[in-house]
């Protein structure tokens with residue numbers, strides 16, 4: 456049996472740990488051969504692959520990124536995409552594929568499996584933690600750790616200058632990173648895409664923080680939107696998912712706060728720092744277990760399934776369950792954290 460492995464979408468700390476888990480167990484316990492496809496779905500589309508063996512996964516556990524490369528290529532948006540993939544898999548004598556990715560990559564795996572008979576098993580991945588069907592995705596814990604450390608550092612410089620510091624974190628559609636890092640870092644305001652924010656209220660929180668002789672830290676997810684200011688943040692371009700790209704909420708917010716409160720404000724955009732570098736111990740643990748269970752699903756012939764974390768157990772769910780809707784922050788949870796605002 457020969458199994459193909461690919462990593463698609465934005466990279467994420469822990470991808471290499473999954474690949475290592477798959478290959479180690481697949482070779483040692485099942486005697487499988489592996490082929491690593493380059494750059495997500497571009498690999499099987501173009502027939503770009505190289506053999507993966509135990510020597511190729513040695514030493515990759517603590518490394519960020521992905522040794523297979525990644526892209527946002529979607530074969531359903533390419534001419535003859537499905538036919539090309541099926542031909543290349545047949546040519547490579549690949550019997551099954553493990554696709555590690557987020558909403559888009561897994562959406563392709565679900566369709567290839569359910570509609571075109573390509574034997575796929577899915578592994579969920581995103582630093583945003585917004586995939587349904589799994590309690591956590593690997594990469595999220597690392598991203599939250601990086602953002603929390605940044606907030607800790609920003610507190611001291613904010614205090615020295617008695618400035619407002621706005622920290623923009625990733626999260627286009629869900630505010631998990633903002634909520635977790637903001638709570639862990641003791642932020643005074645946390646703004647998430649799930650709830651439009653009221654600028655007057657944000658300024659009131661900022662002012663009350665200064666009145667208590669402290670400098671406020673405002674954590675804002677990149678997809679957060681003011682109640683009436685949507686047009687200000689749309690830069691008009693469309694991202695690879697077909698969503699209108701929002702830009703610069705952190706910069707915009709700092710300017711508005713400065714204008715309305717008279718207090719000096721600065722912005723730090725954490726950006727891809729949150730996605731790079733070595734995975735946390737939790738992410739290595741989760742990613743490795745996902746890899747071990749994914750190859751077990753191949754062994755069981757459970758195609759069209761995806762591994763997921765439920766409590767402390769790894770379970771299998773239909774891939775489509777993870778891609779049918781996003782997991783967003785529950786308003787009750789956001790309200791709970793609101794006790795620290797201001």
Ligand code: F6P
Nearest residue numbers: 465581582583625626627677730
């Ligand atoms: O989905 C993961 C993510 O890191 C988002 O939080 C972020 O908006 C996006 O990817 C950035 O994508 P790119 O690296 O393609 O700019």
